[in-house]
Amino acid sequence: MRILIIEDDQNKRKQVLDFIEETISHFDIESKSSFKSGLKELINTHYDLLLLDMSMPTFDITVSETGGKLLPFAGKEILRQMKRRKIFIPTIVITQFEKFGDYEKTLNLEELKAELERDFRDIYLGAVYYNPASSSWRDDLKEKLKNIEGVNID
Template sequence: MRIYIVDDEDGKIQNIHEFVRTHFSTCKIEMFRSFQKGLRALLTDPPDALLLDMTMPTYEVGPREPGGRERRYAGREIIRQLNRKKMKIPVIVLTQYEQFEDGGKDVDLQTIKLELVENYPDIFVDAIYYNASDSRWMNELENLLAPILQEHDHE
């Protein structure tokens, strides 16, 4: 089984990668650090599951490239594109933010989850609040990924 991690935060990516590698050792993991690279990879070579950040730069950040503008809802846009292309890749969002700003007002993670469940029920699995100093995200991720892997193994 192949899992993509699309996220721009180095420490978070490494923690998620290590967790998946340890708990789901048969999975092949690929990582992408921007909206454009992640979306391109998803559309050209779809994985079996996607672990997705909500906020990331448009392009890869490099030594002389700042990555373009930060896309506050890059994850939501990626899910929308997958849905538009009728790609049924299970998506789990992992975000370090409990609040998002949307059109001048604050929107909490629970509201985002409800919107994604309602609009993309065939793709969106759940959203997890990621905090490096708290292990709850690991339990949640394990509980969400295990059934996806089991279903994939029985296909």
């Protein structure tokens, strides 16, 4: 099983990676930390599962790069690009925000889930609310992983 995680928060990414190592057997995982690097990876490499953050910077943050503009719906745009390019990879959104948006549009998590379900039902498997102070996100993610063909849960 090949897994791609697109996540810009280092602590959240580490927690999710640790959980995957504890939960799934026989996997290879790659991580990207911005909209552009994540989309490029999806276009160029086949994966069996995508774990996707919703809000992230346009570019990778480095010593000399600030990451560009923060995109509140970057994950949604990645899903849109996947659909357009016919990249059908089961996708679970993992977010630590309950509200999303900018000056043009705002959504709460439940509204976002409904939109993603409606617009990307071929690839979107659900969203997990990540709260670092709670372990309930782990149970929620594990339940979603059980429904993916080829995922061997330990």
